[in-house]
Amino acid sequence: MRYQLALACCCLPFAAWSQEGEVVVPESQCTIALPVPLMVDPNAPAVDSSTAPVNVQADTSRAIAGESAIFKGKVKLTQGNRAVTADTAEVQQLQQRVTAQGDLVFQDPQLTITADSLEADTANSQATLTNSKYWLHGQQVHGDAEQLELTPDNDIILSKGTFTTCPGEEPDWELKADKIIIDSEEEWGKIYDAQVRVFNTPVFYLPYMTVPVSDKRKTGFLFPAFSTSTKNGVDLKAPFYWNIAPNYDLTLTPQMMSARGVWLAAEGRYLHETNAGQLNLEYINNDRLDSLLKNDNRYAYAWQHTSYLESGWRLHVNYSDISDDNYFNDFDSAISASTDNQLSRFGEASYFQDNWNVAVKVQDIKVLGDAQDPFRVMPQVNYQYHLPSFYGAADFQFDTELTHFSHEDSNELKATRWHMEPTLTLPYQTPAGGLTAELKLMQTLYQQDIPTNNPNYDQLDSFVSRTLPQVRLHGQINFERETSFWSNSYRQTLEPQIQYLYVPYDDQDDIGVYDTALLQDDYDGLFRDRRFSGLDRIADANQFTLGVATRYFDSRNEELLRLSVGQIFYLADSDVTLPNQSNQIQQSSSAMAAELDMKIQDDWFFTGSLQFDTDGGNTNKSEVSVDYRPGRDKLLQLSHRYVPELAINETTGEVTDINQFGFRTTWPVAKDTYFVGNYYYDGNLSRTIETFAGIQWESCCWAVRLTYDRHLNTNYNDSGFTDIGQRDSYDTSWSLTFELKGLGSSGPLGVSDMQNEGLFNYRQPYYLRN
Template structure:
C-alpha cells in the first residue's frame, strides 16, 4: 500500500562534515569509504527544504487523521535529497514526533547514518539515533557512536564514539572519545577524554582537544618532524598553527637540535584586501653550541605582493641573516643551502594598455663573497608600445633612469639614463615570419669619481649606438614515416642579422652587467651582456635549424636544434677591455661562436632523452654539455641517467677555474601498491667522490603514511666573520629523516614521489619539454 502525505515540515536537520586534508586525486579515488547503501537522487533542489514534498512509502499502513500513523514493511520517508529507510515507523501528528527502528538508515547527499532506532522531534528539529554508524560521502571519515544527536542548531553530539579514515576492518588508527561535539557553523569539533589507538594499542590521551572537520583553518599542533644528522644531532620540530583571523595566521615551530640548541621559527601570513598577500618569517637560534663563541644566529624575511587596483601592482621582498653559513647549517623555511643570494626588492608599477611605468629599489647580498653588488636606489622604467601604428609598423620606447650606490665608500656612485626607441615591421604567416627592427640606444652616465680608486672612469659619458636586427624563419613540413610509424616532420631554418655600432666603453663602471649564458636560443639574442653598462658591438649573422616530429595525435616526439653565429667583424667590447686582459672575461677574436645544439626526443615508448652541447669548432673544445636519459613507464616510475660537463667554472671563494664533470643516477619505483622507493646518486668524476646520495622509503595507505630517508651530501661552507676560529666545518653531511603522519588528524602525509625527487641538491626535471 502506497500513501503520500503533502506536509510542510522538515524531517531531520543534517550536518555536513568535510575532511581538512589536501589529498592527491589518485589516493582519494582508491581510499574513499562509502556507506553500504545507495544515495538517492535529490529533487526540487531549487525549492526550500521546508516547502518540498514529503513522500512516505510502505507495505502497510494504519492511520488516523490528526493522531498517529503506523507504517510497516520497507518504510521510506523522502524529502528532496533526504531519505529515511526503516522496517517500522510511527508518526505522531499531534506531537510532531517520528519514531523508527529496524534496519534504519538516514541519508542525504553528504551524510549517511545507520542506527538501531531513531527518535525525532519535528517541532524543534531535534533527532536522536542509538547504536549509530556514520559515513561522510566522498571522504574517508567514518565511525561509530552509542548515541548520535542532531540539535536544533544543526550541531552534532556523539556519545561514546570513535572515528577513523581507515577502511572498514582496518584498525591502523582509531580516535576514541567519550563525547564529541561538532559545531556546524564554525565547522570544528570538541573532543572530551580522547584516546588515540594505533593498531589497537592506546598511544596518546588528551582530556580535551579540538579538531577541524572542514577546510576551514583551526588552531592546533601540526605533526612533529624527527631526524638525525652528523652536524645537528637529533632533531625534533613541533609546529603549532594559530588561526588568528580569516586574513591572518601564524605558525610557530620550536625546533630542537641536540648539537646546537633550540631553534625557533615563526611564519606570519596575511591578506590585505582581495588581491594582496604577504608574510613575515623570523628565525632565531640563541648561543649555537657548535660555535666556540656561542653566537646568536637569526633570520628575518618579509615578502608582499599584489594589486592595489586594476592598474597598480606592488612587490616587496627583504631577507637578512646573521652570517654567511646560516642556510648551510640550519634548516630554514625561507631558502635552501644552495641559495647564496639574498634579494631585497621594493617595486611599484602602473599598467595601462599601451604603456607601463615601474619604480623599484634593489639590494642583493651575496653570501660568502668579499665584494657586494651595487644597490639600485632607485630605478624608474617606462615601457611604451604602439603596435601597428602605421602601415603595420610597431613603435616602442624603453626608458630607464637608475641610481647606483655602493655600501663601500671606496666605490663610485652613478646615475644612468637610458632611452631605447625602436621601430619594427613584423610579417607573420603560416609559411614563416620576417621581422625587421631598428633601434637607437642612447645612454648617459654621471659618475661620482672624486677620491675613488677607479679614477680612470669619466665623470660624464654619453653613448649613442645604432642597432639593426633582421630575423626570419621559414616553415617547411612533410608527411613521412620512420620505423613504420607515420609522422609529420617540420624543417624550420632561421637566420638573424645583427648590427650594433661601436663605442669605447672603458670609462663606464660595471654596475648591473654580466656575461649572458650561451645556448641555442641565446644565439638569437641581440645582446651579449645583461644590463646596460656594456653593449657589445656586432656585425654578425646567426644561422639556425630546428626539426620536429609530430605523431598521428599531433604530439611532438622529437625536436632537434642546431645553430651558430658567424662574425663579419670581431667584437671589441668586453666586461674588461682588451687593454686589461682577464682570464674570465677576456674577449676572444674568432670568426664564429660556439656551435650550440639541443635535443629532446622520445626514443621508444617510455624512453626519453634530452641533451645540449656548446662546442668550440675553432679549437675543437667542448665548452659545455649535458645529457639525460629517462625511462618513465608510468606515474611514479622513473629511472634517469645523467651527465654534465662544464669546464672553467669559477670558484667564487678561490677565484680559480675548475672543471665540473658529474654523472648521476636517479630512480623512483613502487615496491608494492603502498610502498615505493626513491633514490639518487651523483658522482664527481674529477674529484673521484660522491657529492650527493639520497635514499627514501615511503609507505602510504589510505589512513597513514611513513617516510624514512637518508641523505649524504656535500656542504657549501663560506668564510665567515661570525666564527673566525671555527675552521673544521664538515665538507659532507649525512643523516636520517623520519616523517610519520596519521591522515585525518592535522596532516595529509608525504606528498609522494615528486616531493622526494625534489628533496636534494639536484632537483628532478623532466628532460622532455615538447609542445602538444
C-alpha cells in the first residue's frame, strides 16, 4: 500500500522543446483581463525611451518656459513605447522628471500598472509608483504593491507586494511578500519573506523562493515528494533541476527509501539544430529489500540520440540496460515501465539520395524473464535503389541486405545472410481502380556456423543458397453511388479487390531461424506477399485473396461507416513452416478477416475486428469496443479482447489465452471536477487485472487529484517469466497531488493525462477518415 502527497514546485522543471529548439508556450485557458484598453503595441520592438521626447495631451496646461509644465484633465503622456494617463501631471524639463497623480495608468509593451501616483526619471527610464496594481502582458501574472519600482533594465521591484497567476480581484491563491523582484530578462520572480495564501489564509512561509513568470527554465530545487509504502517504507524524493544552457538541462533526483536505501536518478537532455538526445542514469547501492539478488547493487541506464544532417545522413541510437529483470517492477524508472518485457538496443546510420539509400544497423534485444535471448544483428547493411519508369511504364527496384547474426551463448548459431531482391512492377492506376503486376526474384545466401554439440541443429547446413521467384497480381475497382435510408442521403463506395500470389515451394529446413515469426492475418495482412516476417522462411504460395470494403459518407463528406471483409483461398497447400510449429496450410481457405468502424449516432461509436476460421468454425482473434463520447472529457467505453493460444509454455505445456473485458470512463461529476476510472477483468482466470480510479478538481488557479490503483504485479524468477496462472500478487497505491497554477507542479495535471495512467492507456479505437 502506497500513500503519496506531492506539492507544487517553485521552479519550472521542464519546458516543452520544439524541433527548432524554441520553448513551446502552451496557450492559457483562463485569460486575465486588463482593467483598461491597451494604449501601446505589445508586439512593438524595444526602443530606448530615454532618448525619445515626452509628448503630452491634456484639457488644460500651465508652463514655465524651459523649466516645468503642469497639465490637468485627461492627461496622457507618451515617451517612446511607454504611455501614462492621469488626472494631473507635471513635467520638469531641467531635472528630466515626471510626476502624475489621480486615476493613474502606466503601460509599456510588457505590463500595465494602475496606481495613486507616479514619479519617473525619464533620462534613466526609471519610475516609482505607490499603491499600485500590475498586470504582465501575455502572462498570467498580476498583483499589487505598496510601492512598485521600474528599473532601467525593465525589472520590477515590489515592496509589500503580492504575486499570483489566478484571475479575479480576490484570487484563490497568492504570494504575499516583503519584496518581489521580477526579472524581465530571466523571466523569473525572486520572492523574499513570502507567505503562500490560499483563500486569503496563510498556509506556509518561505524565506526565499523563485517562481516562473513564463515557461522559461531555471536552475533550482523542485518541491519534494513524500510517500510511504509496504514495498519501499518511508519514501522521500527531492529533485534538483539544473538549467545548464538554453539547449542543455539535467535533473538529479535522490530518493531515500527506508526499506531499500538511497536511489539516485539523473536525466540529461540536449538539443541542437541537427541532433537531439537524452541520457538517463539510475542506481541504488545495496538494495536491502531484494535479498534474492546475488548482486544487490541495482542500476539502469539509457541513451537516445537522433541526428539529421543536411548532407543526407541520418543517425539513430537507442541503447539501454538494467541490472536485473525485475528492476522495472521495483522502481518508478523513467527508462521503461513495468509492462515492458524487453529492451531494444540499436544504432543505425543511413544515407539518402533521390533514387537510392543505404543504411548500416546493429541491434540487440534483451528479453526480460525469458531464458532464450534473440539473435543479435552485428551488423546489417541495407541498400535500396528505385528507378521509376524504368522501361515504359514499368518501375524497377533493387533491395539487398547483408546481415551477420551473433549470439551471446557460444552454443548457439551464428550466421551471415546475404539477400538480393530485384523487382519489376507494372502499375496501372485510374480514379476508377487499378491493376498492378509485380515480378520478384529472391536470392538468399547463408553461411551458418553450427555448434557441434547442439542436437537441435543437426538438420542445418553450413552453406545454403535459396532462389525463389514471386509473381503477384493485384487489382481494385472503386464503385460509388448515392443512396438514402431513414430520409437521409448518403454516398456509398464499394471497393472490391483481388490478388493472386505465386511462390514455388523450397525446402528451407536447413536454414536456422534468426529474425522470423508468423504474421497476423488482419484485413490488410491478407494482401501481403509474405506469411512470415524476416527472411529465414519464405512461404510457398499459390493463392487468391478476395476482399471488399464499403464506406458511407454523409452530406458533409464525413465518413460514418467502414466495413471490410476478406479471405485467402488456397489453390495448393503451403508446406513451409517454422521449426517445432505447425504452420503448414492444409486447408482450402484462411481465416476470414473482418473489420468494422462506425458512428452509430452523434455520440456513439463502435469498432470491431474478427478473424474467424471458416473451416474449423473457431474464432482466431476478436476485438470489440463501444464508445459513448457526448462531449469533451466525457467518455464511456466497453471493450472485449479475445486471443486463443497466444502463448504456450514449452516446459509445462500450458496454453495462455486472452479473454479480457474492459471498462473505462471519464466524466465530469461537478463543475471543474472529473472522474476517471478503468477496470479490466480476466475472463479465463476469473480475476481482476487492474482497477484504477481517479478524481480531479481543477480550476484556473489550482488542481487537486486523488487516484487509486490496484494491479497485478509482474515478477520474474531465475528460470524465466513466472507462470501467469500463479501470479496473484497485487500492488495497491494511493496518490494525492496538489498544484497551484503558476507555481509549477509535481507533474502534469489534466484529464487526458489521468486517462493514460495505469496499465492500459486509452487509445481512440476508431480512425474514420474524413
